[in-house]
Amino acid sequence: MTIAEFHPPHRLLLGPGPSPVEDRVMRALAAPTLGHLDPVFLACMTDVQHLLRYVFETQNRVTFPVSGTGSAGMEAALANLLEPDEEVIIGIHGFFGERMYEMATRLGARPIRVEAEWGRPLDEQAMKAALDRSRARVVCVVHAETSTGVLQPIEPIARWVAEREGILIVDAVTSLGGHPVGVDRHGIGVCYSGSQKALSCPPGLAPITFSESALEKVRRRKTPVPNWYLDVSLIERYWGSERCYHHTAPINMNYALREALRIVAEEGLEARWRRHERNARALWAGLEAMGLELLVPREHRLWTLTTIRVPEGVEDGRVRARLLEEFNIEIGGGLGPLRGKIWRVGLMGAGSTRGNVLLFLSALESVLRREGVRCGSGVSAAVEAYGG
Numbered sequence: 001m002t003i004a005e006f007h008p009p010h011r012l013l014l015g016p017g018p019s020p021v022e023d024r025v026m027r028a029l030a031a032p033t034l035g036h037l038d039p040v041f042l043a044c045m046t047d048v049q050h051l052l053r054y055v056f057e058t059q060n061r062v063t064f065p066v067s068g069t070g071s072a073g074m075e076a077a078l079a080n081l082l083e084p085d086e087e088v089i090i091g092i093h094g095f096f097g098e099r100m101y102e103m104a105t106r107l108g109a110r111p112i113r114v115e116a117e118w119g120r121p122l123d124e125q126a127m128k129a130a131l132d133r134s135r136a137r138v139v140c141v142v143h144a145e146t147s148t149g150v151l152q153p154i155e156p157i158a159r160w161v162a163e164r165e166g167i168l169i170v171d172a173v174t175s176l177g178g179h180p181v182g183v184d185r186h187g188i189g190v191c192y193s194g195s196q197k198a199l200s201c202p203p204g205l206a207p208i209t210f211s212e213s214a215l216e217k218v219r220r221r222k223t224p225v226p227n228w229y230l231d232v233s234l235i236e237r238y239w240g241s242e243r244c245y246h247h248t249a250p251i252n253m254n255y256a257l258r259e260a261l262r263i264v265a266e267e268g269l270e271a272r273w274r275r276h277e278r279n280a281r282a283l284w285a286g287l288e289a290m291g292l293e294l295l296v297p298r299e300h301r302l303w304t305l306t307t308i309r310v311p312e313g314v315e316d317g318r319v320r321a322r323l324l325e326e327f328n329i330e331i332g333g334g335l336g337p338l339r340g341k342i343w344r345v346g347l348m349g350a351g352s353t354r355g356n357v358l359l360f361l362s363a364l365e366s367v368l369r370r371e372g373v374r375c376g377s378g379v380s381a382a383v384e385a386y387g388g
């Protein structure tokens with residue numbers, strides 16, 4: 001049997017992830033595969049851990065990439081920290097908060113929902129009240145809700161959780177590398193991310209970090225962690241000083257993550273945040289000048305992902321298909337209650353550039369005009385936002 005070689009096209013990935021991957025990272029991926037206990041690979045693991053501590057802004061010893069995508073990071077956080085029948089507060093302001101709730105339920109915990117309208121952040125007082133009314137010690141929150149484009153402020157929630165000696169689990173899948181996360185600054189208990197969003201690596205690894213108090217809670221469990229593969233006390237023996245076999249790490253993906261993190265470190269976290277902010281603001285200026293409406297109020301917007309309301313009478317899927325076919329540009333549609341109602345435009349990692357902002361605005365303008373929408377020009381407003 002012969003099947004033709006696979007030649008995927010080069011797309012401009014401006015959706016909710018995966019984000020564009022730099023050639024340097026692709027070259028790292030193609031290096032020779034080593035054994036998972038080869039001393040050269042062990043050195044690569046050490047580098048990945050150093051670099052991850054830098055991007056998470058933490059000194060946590062137990063910091064490593066989970067072998068799996070962002071959802072595996074979520075599962076690792078919840079499966080280790082939650083015990084059966086344990087109450088846990090889950091902030092839900094979008095699709096990924098719902099996913100946390102679903103996982104906590106399957107783990108046999110008793111999740112307590114604190115909800116906000118999709119497109120708005122959680123009410124911090126409501127989170128505090130729920131915590132005070134319950135016996136929960138663990139609080140879960142999504143920092144960057146990729147389904148809505150909302151940035152959830154972490155600081156006030158982190159403060160209350162710390163005052164009650166609780167443990168905060170933060171989903172930073174779409175913020176790490178694009179927004180400040182500050183694991184140690186905020187006293188976050190467990191924080192996880194994904195390789196393919198603002199870190200600009202292919203999908204497949206989920207960076208995660210555990211504080212000492214989070215690990216202490218894992219050690220005191222009455223029941224074993226229900227998921228063998230994601231049990232941090234076992235994985236720790238591989239990613240810790242013992243370097244003892246647990247599972248075969250995805251070797252080449254770790255080369256790629258190392259290279260993607262090297263790029264983050266070369267640019268510097270602060271400069272990277274500013275770049276994401278600058279390009280997002282120019283995009284917003286352009287979209288608003290076109291007469292489009294953004295879902296999220298300015299002060300709560302993510303820099304890594306912008307959500308646009310689909311104008312009245314416009315067919316969501318047709319516009320996205322034309323962007324893909326005519327311009328090779330991928331953007332995302334809405335999830336859950338926002339399906340068909342919004343577009344999701346990611347400017348993540350290597351994708352967050354001035355060139356991409358201007359190209360996307362002109363492409364969208366061209367498609368919308370031909371779909372019968374009367375819209376203004378976004379490009380010149382964006383250029384102006386950059387200072388000319």
Ligand SMILES: *Cc1c(COP(=O)(O)O)cnc(C)c1O
Nearest residue numbers: 069070071096144146173174194
């Ligand atoms: C993408 C994403 C996830 C899930 O990551 P996968 O890599 O798709 O498994 C979880 N949380 C948030 C906020 C995300 O954006």
